[in-house]
Amino acid sequence: MRMLAAIVMLWLAGCAGGYVPPDWQLNAHGALRDSVTAYLVGNSKLADMEFARTRAEIASTGRIDLLARTELVRCAAHVASLEFNECGLYQILAEDATDSERVYAEYLAGRWAGLNTALLPAQHRGVVAGADGALRAIKDPLSRLVAAGVLFQIGRLTPNGVTIATQTASDQGWRRPLLAWLGVAARSAEQLGDKDEALRIQRRIDLVLGVDGEPSR
Template sequence: MNRTFLTILAAAVLAGCASKPQPPAWQQDAHGALEGFTDAWLHGDSAAAEADFARARRAAADTGRFDQVAQVELVRCAAHVAALDYACPGFAALASDATAAQRAYAAYLDGRWSGLDAASLPAQHRPVVAGAGIAGVADPLGLLVAAGALLKAGRLTPADIGAAVETASNQGWRRPLLAWLGVQERRAQDAGDTAAAAAVRRRIELVGQDR
């Protein structure tokens, strides 16, 4: 999978790794586990995803630092938002001890953009809040996260929905693909386009085969 967005989002967890000959073991463990979690989650393997996430969270908790654990939780929140799941209880429980930038990113993911300090967000998401949409988000996972945030904020366009569907499809990410196809189908139904809705339904059934 494309790990660019994951690497950026986990920057606080991995802070300082590049400047040291050998990063602490907990950082390596957390990074590897977060990669495993994200890959399993996007492909629809919930059991593997939960096991990898638990390993990442334990590694971060070994530091005794709330901000490190909060960052791990934010990685999970972002991956969930890519598949239109906005529940983020793990971070909510740590929000009061998280950094201002972490709280801003959590608000972004949840579509709470009023008064949001866009400068605190990861660089590729700042233009999204400014009104540029997802056009400038090159990373596939970052694009899906941005689209999910736009949907929650009520700012998503029909073109964005199509881009999210095709991005998930091109990556072979089953979970977000099904979520975004569901949005596409409902939009077609609301518009009275039964032919388009039926075509989307066939794609949904195809994705669900052999499971």
């Protein structure tokens, strides 16, 4: 399963040319990947446990900038699931973050005025520019959901964008963002007075939740 490019690039960018990454790097990469995956499928307990492992591995290096970057990866997954929390844990570390991380944090928060988009991941630059089809053009599914979440947060996401986000989460089997985006679609249908569509979406929500109210697994 593809993840945010940052997850892979964060730890393995130096592997080219025969470079063998140290154990902490491989362990942190694996734990971060597993944490994000667990979060997206709705397993918060496992997500927190794997993220704690990630932090422990990074702590062994004393690299606050890497920890800040890792917090942004987790924050991005939250934005993809329409959980907006101002990336509070990243903010504690922001003083030691790089310029690229600071720009990405501003992007996630929807503070785009004066944003240096050249420092953003390439797939998000067109989103800020307002290019037609920019959302659908993002190939990585999690990055696409992150972009949709940011656009929703600042009130610029179109109904078609909601459809794209919902389909993306559904295609990946990511229960947490799927429930969030289905909720948006259901509220929209209700506001438009489309009772049949609202009921159809509710049936999808019920299927994902399962009979006990928890995400069906």
